Amino acid sequence: MAKKFYVVWAGRETGIFTDWGSCKRSIDKFSGARYKSFPTRAEAESAFGGAAGSGGRPAVRKKAASATKSVTSLPKMGNTDIEIFCDGGCDPNPGKAGSGTAVYRDGKLAELWYGLFNPKGTNNTAELNALYQSLLIAEEGIKNQKTVTVYCDSMYSINCISLWAYSWKKKGWKKPTGEIKNLEIIKESHELYERIKGDLTLLHVKAHAGIEGNELADRMTMIAVDSRELEYCQYNGDMDVNALLRLRAG
Numbered sequence: 001m002a003k004k005f006y007v008v009w010a011g012r013e014t015g016i017f018t019d020w021g022s023c024k025r026s027i028d029k030f031s032g033a034r035y036k037s038f039p040t041r042a043e044a045e046s047a048f049g050g051a052a053g054s055g056g057r058p059a060v061r062k063k064a065a066s067a068t069k070s071v072t073s074l075p076k077m078g079n080t081d082i083e084i085f086c087d088g089g090c091d092p093n094p095g096k097a098g099s100g101t102a103v104y105r106d107g108k109l110a111e112l113w114y115g116l117f118n119p120k121g122t123n124n125t126a127e128l129n130a131l132y133q134s135l136l137i138a139e140e141g142i143k144n145q146k147t148v149t150v151y152c153d154s155m156y157s158i159n160c161i162s163l164w165a166y167s168w169k170k171k172g173w174k175k176p177t178g179e180i181k182n183l184e185i186i187k188e189s190h191e192l193y194e195r196i197k198g199d200l201t202l203l204h205v206k207a208h209a210g211i212e213g214n215e216l217a218d219r220m221t222m223i224a225v226d227s228r229e230l231e232y233c234q235y236n237g238d239m240d241v242n243a244l245l246r247l248r249a250g
Contacts, residue, residue: 012025048156081105081147082148084104130217139196153206
């Protein structure tokens with residue numbers, strides 16, 4: 001059977017999947033799921049970068065210099081000086097949105113951040129906001145000669161700032177399929193990514209897979225929504241991981 005590539009525009013996890021099982025887990029019983037299979041990666045990448053669900057004609061695109069790796073199991077903490085997990089949540093989508101970040105230093109949980117509440121947000125916007133805030137934390141670490149890894153569970157956000165932005169920028173921040181949604185935060189995040197990418201490891205992590213940092217960042221998104229916090233604030237509550245993981249998930 002010929003290999004297929006599956007694009008999920010709306011599901012538990014969005015992005016490009018290389019096997020049906022992973023795609024199905026993202027869309028099965030998900031209200032409003034939008035997905036489509038493509039015979040080549042190039043067509044899938046072009047469609048995912050276009051209007052959601054359009055599956056429009058493939059656009060000519062340069063392949064990224066290096067592909068972002070995906071982490072599907074618990075990463076060994078402490079491989080770099082600072083490990084940052086970010087997440088965005090929206091309940092429902094679109095609806096009340098917030099962002100969260102979990103920061104590990106020397107393999108130990110050090111900080112939790114939450115906020116950027118938007119009463120009429122989207123999951124993608126919240127994910128991008130979380131990634132941008134995490135890159136700011138990463139930049140500070142890099143300035144202090146620390147090695148840094150950022151884990152993000154949104155392939156959409158990763159691709160926006162580290163892949164598609166190069167083509168969009170070359171075309172005057174436009175694309176042939178229409179409006180680039182979330183353009184301002186994408187431009188800011190891409191500019192920041194460009195400054196630090198040589199010293200940064202950016203990885204995709206599977207969402208809701210029991211990976212502690214990702215789960216804690218997720219809980220921070222819901223704290224942001226419940227508290228309606230507009231700023232991005234450091235969490236000053238009890239840092240009991242087990243208690244935090246029992247909180248409402250996004």
